[in-house]
Amino acid sequence: MSLLLVAVVAVAAVGSRLAVQNSGGSSDSAKRVNLIAVKDYGKSGSFVFGDGSVESLEQAELRSQISAQVSKINVSVGDKVSKDQALVNFQNADFLAQLGQVQAGLDAQESRLAEMRKGVRAEDLNITKTELDKANQGLGNIYSNTPNLLSDAYSKSEDAVRKQLDQFFTNDEELNPQLTFLVSDAQTKIDVETGRLGASAELNKWRVELSAVTSTSTQSDFDKLITNSKAHVAFIKSFLDRTSDAIRYETGLSQTAVDGFRLTLGVAKGEANGAATSISAQEQAISAQKLVIQGIKNQLQLKEAGYTSDQIASQEALVQQSLESVNALRAQVAKTVIRSPIDGVVAAIPARVGELSSPGQLVVSVVNKDWLKVKSFVSASDVSLVEEGADAVIGDNIAGKVNRVAPSIDPGTKKVQVDVIVSDPKTSNLVVGQNVAVKIAAKQIAGSGASFLLPLQAVKISSDGAFVYLVENGMLSERPVQLGAVNGEFVEVKSGISADMSIVSPVYELKTGEKVSVNQ
Template identity: 30%
Template sequence: MARLFNKLPRFLQSKWAIGIIVLLVMGGGYRLLKGGGTAYQLVSVTRGSITETVSITGNTTPMQGVSLGFQNTGTISRVYRNLGDTVKAGQVIAQLNVANLYAALQQAQATVAIQQARLDGLKAGSQPQDIAASQAALQKAQQDLANLYSNISDAAASGYTKANDAVRTQLDGLFYSPEGNIPQLTFTTSDSNASYAATSLRLSASTELNKWQTELIGVTSLSSPEILSPLLKSGLAHLAVVRNLLNAVSATLDGNVNLTSAQLATYKANVTVALTEVNAAISSLNTISQSISSQQATVAQVQAQLALKQAGSSSHDIAAQQAQVEQARAGVASAFANLQGAQIIAPISGVITQLDAKVGQLATPGTPLVSIIGNGGFEVDAGVSETDIGKLADADAVSMTLDAFPGETFAGSVFYIAPAQTNTQGVITYLVKVSFNQLDPRLKSGLTANVDIQTQHKDDVLILPQYAIVQNDKGAFVKILENNTAKEMPVTLGIQDQKGNVEIVSGVTEGEQVINIGLKTQ
């Protein structure tokens, strides 16, 4: 080769001459592919794997979550948990004042006992010794009830004394003209609402104490139940006004006040003593009230037993009494349901994410006050367009990224596809739920998730890039070179992946070269 090169003329041995020769050779080859003056870029049909995906955006939501409220109307008396607390299923979160509901349950239970006793008596018949025993039991029950009534006068008088001391002794230094028509605080406070409430309630407290004192005149432990019984209800009402006053005064002291530290400490201590006295009086009267209610039920039960024993019974009477027992049991079930409805009980284990229940707040049925996110992890909820929903199926594999954790990928699967559409301002979507394959304690509700759902995967198929395919009203085509002339070849398309690759079902063979048309026509 070198010898042949040396025989060439010297001008052909220069670098410039060699470059010109190379260009001429390349130009000739280029013209071979021009096909009548047009140059083409070719793409080879390959064989491989392809995955079709549907990409959507959604948000994380808890797998389990509930919103809870009270089933009854009432005043919230207890809140046992705080926002963010972890609770177990069955734990009480908050409850209403259940004194009346509990008394109603006891009354219903007593009614069942009474009706059951009557039924048992009807079935058993009467014996002289049974009648005598029932009469003795009734006398004892009545005496026990009378003893409870006799305690009312002393408890009411003691309650009055404690309330009077709380208002007129412990709070004496906190008001100007405390017994006048317009009592005023002896200090200023930043809590104007509490100040107004305190002065108004101080006037009311005097009225209540004077009225209470009048009610107690002439009442002794020997007074009749008809006289003693009303003292329980009125005494509790008087004490409620006094306690409201003490709470209002306490609120004024919690604000910014023009008192020395020593004065403030003394006033707060006085209010604490007063509240202790009043609460003790309320507890005493409530205890007597509940004891009387229970004993009244006992007396009624014993009376019913005695009446049954003293009277004969027939099959008709027994059947009728059986119905009374069933009705009474239904009353117990209703009372128990009402009592349960006065509590917010966690139905699942999890974390409290909403807690709007406040002590003293009036609750109404059906108003959500508590929300709990369960411990079962999170899912992603997303809307899928009607053009893509037909591609999805349960158990489709999912790959997700979360904006909160850049650079991380989470695996999951589709576990729910809504059968009905969601119409949002005329846009139709279908709810799809995706589960995470692994629990992650970092997940929170409401995180934005970018979801890729793998709807189909095929191996060992023919593949071409989208830009090498012509699509129009007549179908899908590729262009091949035949005798240096571009010719359309119809093809059948399969699935397409996110990289722009398309499965070719038929029309071309592996390794065949098609023209890269570089665009997609409609």
């Protein structure tokens, strides 16, 4: 027997159990068999079968570029969206405030440059002096709000440590605070309990510093108080982060208790973050106003002294520097709005209003349903019958064409990926992510001139050769055939059958001359 017939026999033996099921009852009754039309297995009529999922050829997974809280979601899953449409907004009040301040600085610098180029007049000097007075007054107003702002930041930080985390510790305000739950990592336990002691010390020191503020406190005093307040909050935030590790290493708590601790710690972190943000915003507001004042002073000095070409060039450099700061903040503000880069449909919105989004976190997905493909997989033994450009049928009757055949086997599925483009996505009713079956027109076998590619299970192999079964007068009769190459689950038949025949498939456990009944 040839090597080819041995291979066919090996594959055919797999279906013996199916043949027993087809045989029906006892040997005295007619076995029930199935017929297939040979015409359906001509070289142009055979298929390769696969399965896969629907994907969009154009889709976008939009991720956050900043750490900010989601303030508004403008769309729902399934909504049609246009390119550049705003989908999700993050809180941006701080960015806008900073942008306004820096923009004001730029306007002042540009105004100065224009005046320098025009030359100086007496009335210009008086106007500049008035601007300087107003700018100094503005700085004083900002500083006057500092005690209230820092007191609010202190209250938030104190609430985070002494109220929200009260259930985490015993002996909270004593020299030996203890966690109320067991922690498997000893160093984490030591760090957290030491951190709780330190947090109280920071709060106590902060309170003393705030109480020292008087009506005679100078701007320099406030600058030092802001710097110290930032350090206090930084310590408390570090302590809260380390407390998160303690929850991660806890032992003995129920899941409900763990969830409760995490929720409470999240509230505490939110308060500490809020305190840090408000202090930072105040510091930036002061810095921005000081830049404005310095700019006006420089302007006044230049006007009083007259302007040289070098001075004008220096002012141009300041304008450029301010412009770069404005553009950087505008870029940050732009990142607070997630816009669709394509026309399409909203596929998913993992984000939720009020949640804190981190850089790189998925916020919303958009797909273009007008361009779909099926990422399908076919048996490695069948891939030789698949070629790019071949017609395909997706599901029952959706037309498609093979766009790409992977050059290697997918390590996950152990099959070969074949991408099929959907010919008319608008009328297909396919949904992105949907699992579908794919039928691909098999390519012709080169060289042999074979007329048919039959399923292996339709061919019987014996020591005398290969043949197929026909049903004649309720009995099985054999028809010898000449076989060619095996291609996956099909075998090339070079001669012995014609397109007008119907043959039995599968043929396992059947014998010539047996009485059979054809399944309808």
